[in-house]
Amino acid sequence: MSRPAHELNTGLTAALDTLAARRTESLAELLEFASIPSVSAQSQHAPDMLRAANWLMARLRQCAGLNVELWPTEGHPAVYAEWLGQEGAPTILVYGHYDVQPPEPLDRWNTLPFSPTVIGDRVYGRGVSDDKGPLLIAVQVADAYLSATGGLPVNVKFLFEGEEEVGSAHLPALVAEKAERLRADFVLSADGGMWSAETPSLTVSARGLAALEFTVRGPAKDLHSGRHGGSLQNPLHAISQLVASLHSPDGRVAVEGFYDGVTERTPDERAATARLPFSDEAYLAQTGAPGTFGEAGFGTLERQWDRPTLELNGLWGGYTGEGSKTVLPSEAHAKVTCRLVPGQTPARIPGMIEAHLRRHLPPGVTLEVRPSDHSASAYHIPADHLGRRVAREVLEQVYGTPPLEVGMGGSIPVLETFQQVLGIDTVFFSFAVGDEDIHAPNEFFRIPRIAEGHQAWARYLARLAEHHE
Amino acid sequence: MSRPAHELNTGLTAALDTLAARRTESLAELLEFASIPSVSAQSQHAPDMLRAANWLMARLRQCAGLNVELWPTEGHPAVYAEWLGQEGAPTILVYGHYDVQPPEPLDRWNTLPFSPTVIGDRVYGRGVSDDKGPLLIAVQVADAYLSATGGLPVNVKFLFEGEEEVGSAHLPALVAEKAERLRADFVLSADGGMWSAETPSLTVSARGLAALEFTVRGPAKDLHSGRHGGSLQNPLHAISQLVASLHSPDGRVAVEGFYDGVTERTPDERAATARLPFSDEAYLAQTGAPGTFGEAGFGTLERQWDRPTLELNGLWGGYTGEGSKTVLPSEAHAKVTCRLVPGQTPARIPGMIEAHLRRHLPPGVTLEVRPSDHSASAYHIPADHLGRRVAREVLEQVYGTPPLEVGMGGSIPVLETFQQVLGIDTVFFSFAVGDEDIHAPNEFFRIPRIAEGHQAWARYLARLAEHHE
Structure with missing residues (x-):
């Protein structure tokens, strides 16, 4: 069963209209979610972890037709939800995490880390960029489709874990246990980070x-x-x-x-990295470091992504x-x-x-x-992967320019779990930007990214359904 | 004016009887004094510093005939007291400090650092050994003489500062300002530490x-x-x-x-150090370190005292x-x-x-x-100094064995101040022992040392008066 393109486009328009009408409450939801100090690394915050999981389940239950479950682990629980109403259409597994980094050092924050504060077009608070803001965008898009059209263009499963910031130690066992439930064509990750606020980018590797x-x-x-x-x-x-x-x-x-x-990268690969719009001077101005330093013989981006x-x-x-x-x-x-x-x-x-x-x-x-059991293999997604191609198309639509394809210095341990246990790849589709001080004092999220994220996620689901036809 | 030896001995006997009768309250006074968290390094304890100074002044005012004053500085104040009733007799300046080291790390204490606790023949608490216990011994001896005989064998001035643990930064200015009041033949320091609980010792150098x-x-x-x-x-x-x-x-x-x-020490000096009853094995057993380590070519005591x-x-x-x-x-x-x-x-x-x-x-x-302005010169007291000779005699009387003459790894910055500003030497006469975990968790003071200290300080004052005759 598949739906004609005009019907998909109608659904997309209705979803986008709904999202536009809900812009204020979308931000309000982030402020509420980010006020819960769900710090997975600190045992005194265990009750807050449960509060955050409950908050997220309640939000998912607002989406008409979603089936929502709490999946316990030996550590913090995961929140799962699914809508499987498009028989024969692709199924994506949306990944994110509701836990956040410790806020320390507290004396370096200009606002309280768990009193999310809007200043200009930014919201400041621990977890707003990593990963509560990007995670909510995906939920809000599903809610808009469901309330405007009664369904989603493709089948969607949501898996939001509570241990990403401590290495996702119990996720492999959970994914193995629930492998049948989690079966999907690929993972679309609401965790990750874009290259810059101005230029769309797709992350194609992670350390x-x-x-x-x-x-x-x-x-x-x-x-x-x-x-x-x-x-x-x-x-x-x-x-x-x-x-x-x-x-x-x-x-x-x-x-x-x-x-x-x-393995050393090829001269072509190194040249592609060297062509990216990046300058050490701008990087030093952004970080405030007095100079770059790293492994001799490599540039800054290679040191961050490839070494x-x-x-x-x-x-x-x-x-x-x-x-x-x-x-x-x-x-x-x-x-x-x-x-x-x-x-x-x-x-x-x-x-x-x-x-x-x-x-x-x-x-x-x-x-x-x-x-530590905090561990992950390095990752690289193939250039011709369907999920990667759709992401490229959608980002070009939303931003009017093709995305840069970039590496990622950080690690997402679950990439390996999804690859090894479920046999599927992961496409990064987060609207966080790498300069938003995640893991540092004064973490922030750019409020305009909520609207851009809504546009992109809504179009992604519609376009994926078309590709399938 | 000087008094005959039999009169001095009568006075000594009366003072010792008084001290023996007051043994229980002497310990109770230490428990009270050490319950005040007079941590000079931490600004949140500034009110406690004043409480400790006031407590000490009140204790000194209990001594009939003592003139007691609070001497402000730009930092924590000093407490001063004097009895100058023996015209022509020697004058000693008794030095000590009422401030203590920070108690951190708190989780390593077995008792609360500022709830002094008696366990067996020890009292545990921050500052009991460094320097509140030894300081109180000197005050209690003066009190006993004054209440039993109406006077002291020699003239005595007390100077108790509140900044020893932070480098005595404001003491040089205070001593210079009060140089006339502080004039004395030498300093008798209630701060310092004995070699061991079993063997009396005299400290003759400090780094x-x-x-x-x-x-x-x-x-x-x-x-x-x-x-x-x-x-x-x-x-x-x-x-x-x-x-x-x-x-x-x-x-x-x-x-x-x-x-x-x-300057390198002479072979004779090095041989004298080598003869002291010390073994690396016992030292490692005491400290729990897996091995000694230090400058090549020197033994442990030389590394601690002379390098x-x-x-x-x-x-x-x-x-x-x-x-x-x-x-x-x-x-x-x-x-x-x-x-x-x-x-x-x-x-x-x-x-x-x-x-x-x-x-x-x-x-x-x-x-x-x-x-830092935390600074001190190294120190060495001459072998034939009157104060050092009296100390040697008195310790042999009390313990039945001549004291070992040893070095000190630590520093007492005021030694330099007294030498440079007042032109006088300092004799260490403390009944703290070097193993009492000063500056560490679970600092303790050996309760029998209170009685020994009373004996020794009482005899010291009497013997010094005789030497002068």
């Missing part, structure tokens, strides 16, 4: 991830640095030596075996408060994540780093390494 | 101090480490390289000029909370203190370190260095 934490221990308790200093190894000195040993002066990762399997990295995300020990405390601390700690590219195996990376740390451990301290 | 903090800055704000990682210098990597550069692998400080002026050091006291940046946060942080911070020996000039050290840091600064970050 993988591996993570670990380690602790260096010296004396059994904190000691007076005057009395004991100079006669015992200071864990802060030892951890600094370890961290410094992880990179060569030329910016390469110094861990043995780290680059094994990494693996090892980054410290946290390093701490001793007295960090106001004033001075003459302490020789008992412990020092580090958090590490690596971004990986095709050819690297995430599960092998923590072991390589541990071996390096043990080889370089200074005398007088012990080392504990804790590998 | 000096220099301090600084520094901050490494990269991007203007925290960035997503997935998107940006690998293309900008990570301040955590940069600060680790800087900290690692400060020492050579053989444990020496690698800062150019750091050892300038340091200069550079120690990190705090190092931090990025996400340090529960779980993971994939952040490339904007800043990283370090707190540094150096312990110095005779021949080094504290004021020159921060500049040398800053020059080293600037020379070793990795690309892509900026550096800010903040020298």
